Amino acid sequence: MTEIRIAPLTVVPEAGQVLREAELAVSTDSGRITYLGPVRGPLGAGDIDGAGRLAIPGLVNAHTHSAMTLLRGYSDDVPLHTWLTHVRAFELRLTAADIQAGLRLALAEMLRNGTVAFIDMFQWDSTLLAAVSEAGMRVSAAPAVFGYDSVAFPMADPTPGSDILERTAALSAEFAGDPLIGLAYGLHAPYTCPPEMVAEVAQRSRVNGIGVHIHLSETAREVDDSLRQFGVTPIRQVADLGLLDGRVHVAHAVHPRAGDFELLGRPGVTVSHNPVSNLKLGAGIAPVGRYLSAGVRLGLGTDSVASNNTLDMFEEIKTGVLAQRGLAVDPSVISGADLFRMATAGGAPAVEPGLSGVLAVGEPADLVLLDVTGTTASPFTDPGSFLAYAARGTDVTDVFVAGRRVVAGRRVTTIDEAAARADVAERAARILAELAAG
Template sequence: MTTTPEKIDLLIEPRWIAAVDSDSTLSNHAVAINKDRIVAVLPTREARTRFAPTTHTKLDDHILIPGLINLHTHAAMTLMRGIADDLPLMEWLQKHIWPTEGANLSPQFVHDGTRLACAEMLKGGITCFNDMYFYPDAAASAASDLGMRAVLGITTLEFPTPYASDATDYISKGLAVRQDWLSNPLINFCLAPHAPYTVTDASFERILTLSEQLNLPIHCHLHETAQEVEESIRQHGMRPLKRLHRLGLLGPNLIGVHAVHLNDDDLELLATTSSNIAHCPTSNLKLASGLAPVAKMRQIGINVGLGTDGAASNNRLDMFAEMRLASLLAKGVSGNAQALPAREVLRMATLGAAQALGMADRIGSITPGKQADLCAIDLGAPETRPCFDPLSHVINVAGREHVTHVWVAGKCCVDNKSLRKTKQNNLESALALWQNILEFRQQS
């Protein structure tokens, strides 16, 4: 008896698959996708008889990985790429970034900056980003326009910006935007108190209550500089992590960003509370913030994801660069060449980040039942050959320029290195206008 093949939307046949949910790299396997989900991961020969795909994509020299997840960025700040380089964090923020934002921040600024960031990230294999910025409605619209998955911060500060007047106003506006986007499966939200030095105990307490009520992650800069830690001890009599622990914020819902300056007590607090860290190695180096003890974090079981930070402090939204740098720094700092091998770094950039966002049941690995967020990397170019270990090549050899195809929820967003869904001319004209505006205001 002949069985009728099952109709599906897409069958992808790469040379290799790094599923991430297992330690093995598969070869001669295919991924079957219907609508927004992965139906099966199975041997190619079996897939060809079992399924009748509408689209059949063969990638003879490629490795297929889960879509990369940028666990920390400020997407709209891409419009400020390179305006204030080679400066320490507080001088960079107080004398350049905050004044520029004060003069230019608007919904249109956020929409255009986020569109630019999404275009860059998608072409580099990033399918989801965790954002901390203002006007989240404009950011949601931009990400949605390009078909990208986003977790947008309900950013909270105590001081006014053009977006909001005080902590209560920031939170109220953010919650209203979240409500407006609840029906969009690609747009999610988190609570984003900027940092312990910009948020009061009372605001942190309200944020904790909202996190528990709405089951939202808390995304917060933490222990980024030695000055931040020293100032906390002077003002509060304790280090920032201990203060947040006293307030009840440490736990599986917390994503602490940077976490550079940690002592043994800090590390123990993070581990025992199952808190998460977003490691941003390039930004930490560029702002001279320091070297995070990531190898030690992983050794004691702290979940660590990777982020680029914003393009104003990085100046790239390039997760391939972050993966390779994270691995190299961990080896150099720990004195252990086996620290953060390729498999573990890829997990940090995919399933580890998904876990931090509370989304590991939906994204982060090539697993049947999960959303089809995928990235195909061409390892057939001369600079990527010979290839003895394709997974090692993803971290140590390949770059974002080798990404050829990207799918988000089963829809192709990048096809043969070209964005599928963007009004490119409109974006380019907007970028030219913003460059002129920013240059004029800097010179005024």
């Protein structure tokens, strides 16, 4: 067994816990943590000096559309429904190569900012899933469906929604042997996917065990429209169609009404809270405190860079705390540890059942080292405080996923980041020129 030891360092094995002067060891063969405790002695060749480092569980981005890095900085300051029109016009021009390039840059960005796993709804195929596996990240990928007939990405893939459901199951079977890759049905939303399709996907999911990812109750307008059209909230509507009986991961849920809390607290349901995106698009602020007291399992996500504009989970943690306190006019409503838990153990089981998102012997070696010698970390007295309010993705020095060192000394080892940046810049410029030409 090849074991890499990291010592001496501070470890936050999960939200609210701290070990000091500790050693952490990982097996590159099993991909699991083999030791966590007091330093066992001098380091050997190949081990990592942990002085000035803090180890945390890898961050989990519980909702994004990662290939949309090409849209960073596009349509920043317009009303939500104008924004949707702009984004759609841009997306219609994406080729398969554009989506590959956008994904590659997103993978590099997530890794270098300490994210080890993500839940993503977009166009997905074998090539894109293989790119995630080669980059060494975990994904729950949900090929997006916008109804039976509509095609999501005409340039990249003019496949109708009915065929994408078949393809999702085929991709799940194709990647069944890859521990990093999982699939989910990607129902975009109840306002784009008809009730028959929601019911059909619930049925398919019950039969084959593939989970579902769906946007629900992101805006007040969406909830009002649903009440007018169907007489129930979007959350109640999909529950009535059987969707919340299985394994379902919900994005947003900013505007629940009475009765929705209990539905989202069902055993197979997880919810991604996306504070930066919700604030930037003016969608609102989700009632996180009420969700936590109702037993709803919350993860934390960035959403796409078109509504963020980074994939830095540390921004979500801090913004998530601040938004709740500003809304309640009360600093005691939520803690930094609550948001850090959401960013790790909260989102992990939504990526893959059984994934814990904590550092412990026997668990997958998905971990992040941060430099805590910098000015914004000094004095380094309270690791929990640093993680919630001062840490940035740029503090990340090393990342391991399943025991593989995918970031080493602030360099992504699995992706040529400079090439990824240049490629995306060129492709975004081409699309912007096309849009300007009409």
